[in-house]
Amino acid sequence: MNDESTRAKLFVTRLLANPALKELNPLDREEQIIQFLHSNAAKLFPTLASEQFFPGRKWTEILNLLVRILQEETDAVFLPLLEELIGRNLDFTFVSFLQAGRPAASGCEAELKEFLKKLLRKPEARRAFAAPFDAVRHGFVDRYLQAVYELKQYIYFELTKIQRLRMSKEEVKNMVKATLLLRPGIHLLTVGSMQRDRQATPGAVQPLFAEKARGSLRNQLKLLPDNLLSSAMNSNVSFLENKRIEATARLATLFAARALRYRPMAKIDRGASSADKSWFSIARRNHKFYGFDINMLDELYKIAAENGW
Amino acid sequence: MVSPMSKRLVNILESLVITAILLVLVQTFMEDFSVLAGWDTGRRSTILLAGFFFDLFFTIEFLVRLYYAILNRRVLRYLLQQRGWIDFMASVPLLILSSGPWALALVAGETLFLGTGGILNLLKVVKAVRIARILRFMRIIKLFRHLKNTASPMAQRHVATVTAIAVTVLVLSLLIFSGFAESLDLKPLVSAFEDRQQLVAAELSSLASEEADFARSLKLLETTEKTLLIVKLGGQTVFSRHDDGYYHDYFGPGDYGYTEAGEIELFFDLRSFSRESAGQSLLFFALVLLIVVAYLLIYSPVFALTVSDPIHVMRRGLEERDYNLEVKIPDRYRGDDLFELAALYNEKYLPLKDRSKPAEDAPLLDLGSADIDRLLSEEQTS
Numbered sequence: 001m002n003d004e005s006t007r008a009k010l011f012v013t014r015l016l017a018n019p020a021l022k023e024l025n026p027l028d029r030e031e032q033i034i035q036f037l038h039s040n041a042a043k044l045f046p047t048l049a050s051e052q053f054f055p056g057r058k059w060t061e062i063l064n065l066l067v068r069i070l071q072e073e074t075d076a077v078f079l080p081l082l083e084e085l086i087g088r089n090l091d092f093t094f095v096s097f098l099q100a101g102r103p104a105a106s107g108c109e110a111e112l113k114e115f116l117k118k119l120l121r122k123p124e125a126r127r128a129f130a131a132p133f134d135a136v137r138h139g140f141v142d143r144y145l146q147a148v149y150e151l152k153q154y155i156y157f158e159l160t161k162i163q164r165l166r167m168s169k170e171e172v173k174n175m176v177k178a179t180l181l182l183r184p185g186i187h188l189l190t191v192g193s194m195q196r197d198r199q200a201t202p203g204a205v206q207p208l209f210a211e212k213a214r215g216s217l218r219n220q221l222k223l224l225p226d227n228l229l230s231s232a233m234n235s236n237v238s239f240l241e242n243k244r245i246e247a248t249a250r251l252a253t254l255f256a257a258r259a260l261r262y263r264p265m266a267k268i269d270r271g272a273s274s275a276d277k278s279w280f281s282i283a284r285r286n287h288k289f290y291g292f293d294i295n296m297l298d299e300l301y302k303i304a305a306e307n308g309w
Numbered sequence: 310m311v312s313p314m315s316k317r318l319v320n321i322l323e324s325l326v327i328t329a330i331l332l333v334l335v336q337t338f339m340e341d342f343s344v345l346a347g348w349d350t351g352r353r354s355t356i357l358l359a360g361f362f363f364d365l366f367f368t369i370e371f372l373v374r375l376y377y378a379i380l381n382r383r384v385l386r387y388l389l390q391q392r393g394w395i396d397f398m399a400s401v402p403l404l405i406l407s408s409g410p411w412a413l414a415l416v417a418g419e420t421l422f423l424g425t426g427g428i429l430n431l432l433k434v435v436k437a438v439r440i441a442r443i444l445r446f447m448r449i450i451k452l453f454r455h456l457k458n459t460a461s462p463m464a465q466r467h468v469a470t471v472t473a474i475a476v477t478v479l480v481l482s483l484l485i486f487s488g489f490a491e492s493l494d495l496k497p498l499v500s501a502f503e504d505r506q507q508l509v510a511a512e513l514s515s516l517a518s519e520e521a522d523f524a525r526s527l528k529l530l531e532t533t534e535k536t537l538l539i540v541k542l543g544g545q546t547v548f549s550r551h552d553d554g555y556y557h558d559y560f561g562p563g564d565y566g567y568t569e570a571g572e573i574e575l576f577f578d579l580r581s582f583s584r585e586s587a588g589q590s591l592l593f594f595a596l597v598l599l600i601v602v603a604y605l606l607i608y609s610p611v612f613a614l615t616v617s618d619p620i621h622v623m624r625r626g627l628e629e630r631d632y633n634l635e636v637k638i639p640d641r642y643r644g645d646d647l648f649e650l651a652a653l654y655n656e657k658y659l660p661l662k663d664r665s666k667p668a669e670d671a672p673l674l675d676l677g678s679a680d681i682d683r684l685l686s687e688e689q690t691s
Contacts, residue, residue, distance in 0.1 A: 272622040
């Protein structure tokens with residue numbers, strides 16, 4: 001490693017160690033630092049271009065170097081975490097229920113891991129991946145689907161009767177988790193945008209675009225079933241644009257949105273409603289804006305309220 | 310600008326005051342309890358003297374606070390807003406009217422009891438101002454200045470104010486009632502008893518010249534008047550129920566009465582009245598404590614639930630970009646103005662905030678120029 005890389009690494013390490021970022025997942029930390037570098041370019045450039053750092057370099061060169069090092073540092077922490085999460089939390093036995101003659105679960109798992117590693121080379125996909133990752137990591141799917149199957153109301157009906165998932169509760173959970181992890185695959189077709197949004201602007205992903213993205217995914221993921229890829233891509237589409245979106249896709253949309261910058265250790269003030277209850281309540285009022293399924297929100301709100309989540 | 314040294318000194322003094330307040334509450338209880346339990350004079354005198362030193366301490370504390378308030382031209386603010394009036398009422402009158410005379414009586418008591426008794430009028434003064442002791446209960450309110458029972462200063466002040474009002478009303482009512490009782494000549498039992506002793510003394514005095522009658526009367530009084538302690542005739546003790554050691558151990562100021570008629574001097578036992586008074590005092594003490602505890606444990610949480618907590622949640626929601634917790638609205642308070650406002654906050658403001666400022670726009674790594682300079686200088690030196 002040359003001197004510049006060493007200095008860049010040291011600088012990035014210091015930024016990553018900032019206590020304000022402690023609670024975030026590695027991808028969110030990375031995103032925060034990139035934002036910081038962009039918004040403080042004018043202050044940072046004179047010093048970073050001096051003799052002690054990167055003499056003679058332009059700001060874009062310095063920025064690219066810092067971002068590259070930052071991504072390397074993030075990957076060193078995040079990829080093992082991701083592998084562990086998939087290995088521990090995701091069982092692909094559900095694929096055999098979706099399409100007969102599908103290969104072994106282990107093959108699907110390996111394919112998914114490989115695909116995600118490739119996908120995460122795209123900055124916009126990295127940004128979009130943090131929330132779905134947190135949704136799986138913090139157990140939203142397990143927690144809520146458990147309650148959904150006990151309640152046996154709207155969501156249960158949508159999953160079993162409309163989407164016709166003839167599989168066990170655990171397998172449905174796994175399918176929703178896989179949907180979440182594949183959701184950022186929509187960025188296969190996006191072009192290196194520097195737009196900082198991590199969640200697609202409501203209605204920005206049209207059903208046709210999602211369909212095209214599913215085609216691209218199909219080319220890269222030979223083992224995973226079509227229904228899963230469709231569910232993953234449709235989770236980026238507004239429910240108002242397409243009322244026929246799969247229930248798993250709608251659930252993935254909600255869980256990803258809920259997990260956006262989620263702080264599991266955040267203290268709930270006395271006199272305040274619980275975090276999930278508050279979030280679902282606000283989401284119910286904004287369901288048209290974000291293209292959420294209001295009936296699902298109502299049920300998830302009820303579950304959150306009853307369980308004090 | 311307050312130096313760290315002065316700040317430390319102030320903290321030490323404040324801690325000292327809190328400790329003194331807590332200790333004086335124990336002392337207040339012990340003072341009455343020791344009378345009820347019939348403790349010997351030695352232990353009771355120690356407790357009374359401790360009370361005197363506490364009164365002295367709080368008087369000095371009040372004077373120091375007043376002095377600084379005068380220096381800073383904030384006398385009214387200290388006396389009214391910062392409850393200086395409580396500091397005053399719970400110190401100066403007690404020192405002058407209650408514990409001061411008691412301490413004096415204690416110091417002089419031993420010589421008084423077995424001596425001529427002429428200076429015993431002092432005890433009558435003490436008795437007259439016994440009412441002032443009620444003011445001791447005001448000290449409980451002093452605790453509120455230091456007690457941080459809630460995170461909200463508003464809740465703290467509100468609960469302290471209503472508690473101060475309740476305790477002050479109770480204490481002043483007792484004080485005023487006692488004053489009225491005196492002025493309306495509604496004499497307490499002890500006064501009637503003293504009057505009777507005066508009659509006994511007069512009767513004995515009239516018989517003093519008839520030796521046989523005097524001896525017979527004295528013999529009768531010994532069996533019928535169990536509170537009669539000592540009878541002196543012309544300065545000579547002609548009757549004493551106990552030996553001097555017993556008097557020394559079990560009779561302090563206020564425990565005995567004195568009256569004279571002609572050549573006759575009588576000392577009589579007032580301990581049953583002292584016990585009655587101590588029992589009453591403990592009852593008032595318990596009443597005041599219960600009022601304070603009730604406000605702290607019952608009213609304070611209700612105030613937090615219905616006022617300060619919802620305000621705190623709404624303030625955070627208005628101030629912080631990422632704070633999106635709704636105010637919890639209890640069904641039974643839904644009609645309150647504050648909760649109607651909270652409903653608007655939940656239903657209108659939070660969704661609007663969520664739509665207009667997505668969370669991802671808010672940078673968490675919000676370093677100022679100084680932080681960035683420090684970061685870069687750390688880089689340069691490493």
